[in-house]
Amino acid sequence: MIGEIVFQAMNYIGIVAFAFSGVIKAMEKELDLLGALVLGFVTSLAGGILVDVLLGIYPPVNLVYLPxxxxxxxxxxxxxxxxxxxxxxxxxxxxxDAIGLGAFTASGAQLAFSHGLNFLGVAILASITATGGGVIRDVLVSEIPLVLKRxxxxxxxxxxxxxxxxxSSLGYESVSLSSTFLFVLILRLVAIRKSWRLPRVA
Structure with missing residues (x-):
């Protein structure tokens, strides 16, 4: 019961945070009201929709669960x-983006783990859940997705x-959601503060 409450909390935190980031991107690109709505909606829900499709969940939860x-x-x-x-x-x-990243990484990992995926599958689907909406957002405004930059x-x-x-494999699934959220959030905030970059391929 507690795990389900935390899972839902992660989803709502991610939706709200990414909706705001979508609107901010719309402001940056000087889009109209519809453009802002599209970016907010896509940024907050598209990653989860992609993961549901990959897991064979039809129709995707983000489209049928009205909340x-x-x-x-x-x-x-x-x-x-x-x-x-x-x-x-x-x-x-x-x-x-950092808040949404942490929240959706946690909820995406939990969903993948509950479907019996191995450690690599959990990591991949967690990342897709967290970054998929932002990728589509950036593509819609003709930018190279942030996930592909340095x-x-x-x-x-x-x-x-x-x-x-x-x-979760150690039997502490009840704390894995909050731990993952905080870890990803803090790591991303530190990366922003320290201007961390991955090595450039050239």
């Missing part, structure tokens, strides 16, 4: 209303997936 899309739409509208409070665009986007972005989600699998 999820309604939360995404409501969060997008709230972000639009308070958008003038964002003094600078880039920094809030990174922070909201930023320390997707790496924390992969490590977080391995961490979740390790903790």
């Amino acid at each position: 999820y899309p309604l939360t995404a739409i409501a969060s997008t509208f709230i972000a639009i209303i308070v958008r003038k409070q964002f003094d600078k665009i880039a920094r809030p986007l990174l922070y909201f 930023d320390f972005y997707a790496t924390p989600t992969i490590i977080g997936g391995f961490l979740f699998y390790a903790i």
Whole structure:
């Protein structure tokens, strides 16, 4: 019961955080109201939809369980209303992305683990859940996805997936969600602060 509550909390945290990051990206690109709604919706829900398709869950939960899309739409509208409070665009986007990254890594890992995937499958699906919406968001605004740049972005989600699998395999699944969320969030925030980058291929 507690695990399900934490799982739902991770999902809602991720939806709200990524909806805000989608709106911030829309502001950066000077999109209209519909554009902001599309980016907010896609950023917050597309990663989960991709993972459901990969796991054979039809139709995807994010499309049929109304609280999820309604939360995404409501969060997008709230972000639009308070958008003038964002003094600078880039920094809030990174922070909201970090929160969503941690939350969706945890929930994606839990979903993959519950379907009996091995450690590699859990790490991959955790990363797709966390980064898939942001990838589609960036593609829609004609940018190279952040996950493909020299930023320390997707790496924390992969490590977080391995961490979740390790903790859950030891029988501590009740704390694996919150531990994974905090680990990925802190690692991503440190990476932002320290400007960590992966080696460049050239």
